[in-house]
Amino acid sequence: MRALGINPETKEIEEHDLKMQANTLYTYFSSLLIDENYGLKDHVIYSDANALSQKKPVYFIGEQLIVGDAVVFGKQEFDDVDATISKEDLATLINYELNDFYSKVLTQLSDTDINLYRTFEVEKNGERIALNTEWVLYTFNIADERTKEYFINELQKVLDSGESVEAYMQKMAQLAMNVAA
Numbered sequence: 001m002r003a004l005g006i007n008p009e010t011k012e013i014e015e016h017d018l019k020m021q022a023n024t025l026y027t028y029f030s031s032l033l034i035d036e037n038y039g040l041k042d043h044v045i046y047s048d049a050n051a052l053s054q055k056k057p058v059y060f061i062g063e064q065l066i067v068g069d070a071v072v073f074g075k076q077e078f079d080d081v082d083a084t085i086s087k088e089d090l091a092t093l094i095n096y097e098l099n100d101f102y103s104k105v106l107t108q109l110s111d112t113d114i115n116l117y118r119t120f121e122v123e124k125n126g127e128r129i130a131l132n133t134e135w136v137l138y139t140f141n142i143a144d145e146r147t148k149e150y151f152i153n154e155l156q157k158v159l160d161s162g163e164s165v166e167a168y169m170q171k172m173a174q175l176a177m178n179v180a181a
Contacts (some may be wrong), residue, residue, distance in 0.1 A: 002082040004072040004090055008057035015085045016071070020080050028071055035117050039064025040093070045077040049117075055110050058102070060095045064136050065116065067100075101141050101148045108155055111131075112165045115163060120166065122174040123153060129177065134170045139176045 003016045003029075018024055025034045025046055033049035039062050048056070051068025058067050072090065074081040098106070109116075115135075119130040140151045151172065158168040 001073065001080065004083050004085070006070040006090075006094065008066075008068065008070075008096065009057050011094075011177075013091055013094075015087060018071070018073075020073070025071070028153070029069065035064065035115070036063050037117065038075070040072065040085065043085060044073050044077055044080060046071050046073070049115055050078070052106065052110050052116065053113060055106065057096070058106055062093050063138070067116065068104075075089055099141070101152070103138065104152050105137060105155065107177060108152070108159060109165065112159070114165045114169070115121075118166075120170045120173070122170065124176050124177045124180070131173045131177075133166075136169045136173050136176065140172065 001018055001020055002017045005014045005016050006012075007014070018028070026032060029046075029048040033048045035049045037045040037047070037054075039045060045061060045066060047066055047070040048054075048068050052058075054068070055066030058065065060066065072083050072085065074083045092176045095146065114133055115132040117132050119129045119132050121130055123129070130176070132178050140148060154172075155165075155168060158165060
């Protein structure tokens with residue numbers, strides 16, 4: 001099956017012919033914990049869920065935050081299929097530049113066991129909404145500088161006190177939803 005592997009350290013994209021079996025992704029990443037992201041139309045992006053704590057390079061594919069090596073397959077309904085995006089088109093979607101906010105927060109989070117994509121629920125107008133840490137970072141990244149500074153300082157307090165980082169992210173997601181129109 002045609003897949004595209006992304007190595008953020010070398011900034012190279014390689015085409016692979018992988019046979020999808022039970023251990024394919026485990027073997028590819030040498031990890032049991034794999035994240036699935038759907039930031040590309042008709043594709044799935046797999047990455048190592050341990051990459052943040054291993055301080056692997058962080059980058060974006062479109063607006064999707066990815067940590068460490070990734071492999072892209074096509075997706076049809078529930079099945080992985082050949083990737084249809086070209087290496088050149090994928091390369092134009094990748095941005096290796098992180099602003100100060102992302103750099104500072106991800107450095108803070110790299111010493112935790114948080115998963116950027118694990119969902120939690122918040123409430124808005126009586127409706128339960130599933131969000132994740134990646135959404136929280138995206139949302140606070142587009143805030144004003146004072147709000148970003150508040151977010152970083154409060155996160156540091158949570159880290160220093162040993163409180164739950166996931167609970168902090170859920171609290172920040174709820175605050176963001178409360179001010180959303």
